[in-house]
Amino acid sequence: SDQPGAARSVIWIGLQTIDPENPDFAKLEVADMLVAGGDSSRTAIDLASIEGTAPRGSSTLWQRRHATYWVDVLDVRTANTGAALGSLIGELSVLGREAPMEAEVARARTRVIASLEVRNSSREGFVALVEFLDEHSLGQDWSAEHARRVMAVTPEDVRGAVKQLLDPQHMAIVVVGDRALIEPQLTKLRPLVP
Numbered sequence: 001s002d003q004p005g006a007a008r009s010v011i012w013i014g015l016q017t018i019d020p021e022n023p024d025f026a027k028l029e030v031a032d033m034l035v036a037g038g039d040s041s042r043t044a045i046d047l048a049s050i051e052g053t054a055p056r057g058s059s060t061l062w063q064r065r066h067a068t069y070w071v072d073v074l075d076v077r078t079a080n081t082g083a084a085l086g087s088l089i090g091e092l093s094v095l096g097r098e099a100p101m102e103a104e105v106a107r108a109r110t111r112v113i114a115s116l117e118v119r120n121s122s123r124e125g126f127v128a129l130v131e132f133l134d135e136h137s138l139g140q141d142w143s144a145e146h147a148r149r150v151m152a153v154t155p156e157d158v159r160g161a162v163k164q165l166l167d168p169q170h171m172a173i174v175v176v177g178d179r180a181l182i183e184p185q186l187t188k189l190r191p192l193v194p
Contacts, residue, residue, distance in 0.1 A: 002179040009081040009177030013088065014071035017165050020063060020136050026112075026149035027161040028070070032059055033115075034100060034108040034158060035091055035166070036072045041108075042095075043072070046087040050080050065135050070166060078178050082185025085175075089168045089189065096163035099155035108158075112150050116143070 018025055036043040036059035047057060056075035061068060076084040119125045120143070133142055175182055 003177050004180070006177045007078060009076055009078050009175055009182055011074040011076070011081065011085050012071065012174040012176075013074075013085070013171050014069050015166070015171045017061070017068050017070045019066060019068045020132075020142075020146075021138060023149065024161065024165075026146055027153050027157045028165050029061065029112050030105065030108045030150060030153040031095070031158045031161040031166060032061060032070060033111050034104060035059070035095065035162065036088065037108070038111055040111070042091045043074075043088050046091065047074065047076065047084055050083045050087065051076060063132075063136070065137075078181050081175060081177060081182045082188055085173070085186070086189050092162055092166055092168050095159060096167065097159070099159040102155055105153065105155050105158055109150055109153055113147060116147065116150075 018028060033041065035041060036057070038044065039054075041059070043057065043059075048054060057073055059070070059072040062071055063069075072088060074084050074088065120129050129143065132138075133140065175186065
């Protein structure tokens with residue numbers, strides 16, 4: 001969407017992926033956390049370097065029954081649009097070819113478990129968990145089993161999840177901002193950007 005004169009751009013990038021009932025969902029969650037799921041993710045570190053400030057962005061696995069989407073949203077200065085998108089695509093491309101280091105995967109696993117614990121530690125969180133289990137027809141023991149799967153994710157599992165489930169060539173990309181300034185930046189990213 002064209003916003004002439006906009007000082008910032010918002011990039012939405014995503015694709016449909018596997019649902020929580022799939023045993024590989026834990027691998028996807030760890031891969032998401034490592035790539036873009038928090039302040040210590042690869043993309044957040046890249047964006048902080050590009051922008052020179054704390055990154056504005058978020059990644060999520062948006063879930064409805066039989067409709068789960070991986071979505072990453074980046075909010076950057078217009079002049080940094082191409083660099084930010086190129087960085088995210090680059091990280092996905094590298095992780096699809098090369099397994100990350102175990103220490104990086106361990107941090108991502110810990111953050112996934114911590115987010116599950118925080119989300120489920122309140123009354124509202126518990127109600128949301130029960131609704132989630134019901135919506136996806138998951139058993140009451142799903143949370144404990146899922147936590148075990150998360151803790152078992154290996155660097156090779158992350159590489160495989162990124163390659164199979166987060167392939168940039170299958171993603172939809174939407175950029176909102178000053179088209180005249182953004183389009184030349186995105187043209188330089190081809191063929192990385194579909």
